[in-house]
């Protein structure tokens with residue numbers, strides 16, 4: 480499976496509802512191929528323990544494992560990648576370290592508008608772009624960029640774009656039509672009563688949005 484296929488549905492964990500490991504395993508069972516560990520409240524030692532377990536789990540399911548914010552934890556557990564935002568360690572510094580010491584490691588960078596996206600793509604393997612829609616999962620999220628803002632970024636950058644923020648079953652197809660490579664979700668899976676079913680349904684919607692709307696003329 481290609482990188483682009485793996486990030487088509489990108490699940491970011493939140494431990495508050497079902498716990499990181501349980502919710503990640505349910506998403507993996509459904510067929511999700513990229514998992515990001517995002518934990519904002521716990522001490523580093525605990526995040527490290529969770530990261531080690533998620534690393535093992537993602538190996539078993541042949542999925543990518545990305546750590547949010549913490550490059551130290553990402554390298555300690557041999558994650559596939561690290562995701563940083565505009566307030567985290569600078570993408571440029573991480574890119575230098577990856578090229579020198581951790582070749583092949585994936586670097587994802589957040590961008591909240593076109594100018595951040597154009598700067599971030601100099602260093603990133605993919606961009607996380609949003610929030611596209613209102614979200615209550617990220618307390619310090621900036622204003623939404625909407626489908627139009629997302630389209631502008633997607634048509635301007637060369638690296639894959641993963642759209643994020645308020646994406647759910649009812650808007651995922653519209654988001655993908657904006658030209659992004661994938662969609663990242665937290666609450667649509669992590670805060671669902673049945674995360675495995677929700678992930679499966681999202682994957683089905685994504686697969687169907689790949690199909691042409693009109694029959695192909697032969």
Ligand SMILES: Cc1ncc(COP(=O)(O)OP(=O)(O)O)c(N)n1
Pocket residue numbers: 489491515517547548562563564565566567587588589606607608617641643663
């Ligand atoms: C895939 C993806 N895109 C964007 C983000 C947001 O990162 P950041 O702006 O650093 O905010 P926090 O998630 O750290 O609160 C992300 N984590 N993943």
Ligand SMILES: Cc1ncsc1CCOP(=O)(O)O
Pocket residue numbers: 609610613614615616617620643644645646663664665666667
């Ligand atoms: C981490 C992050 N970055 C921009 S919006 C967001 C939160 C996405 O969560 P949800 O999918 O629940 O809206």
Ligand SMILES: [Mg+2]
Pocket residue numbers: 547548562563564565567
């Ligand atoms: Mg961050």
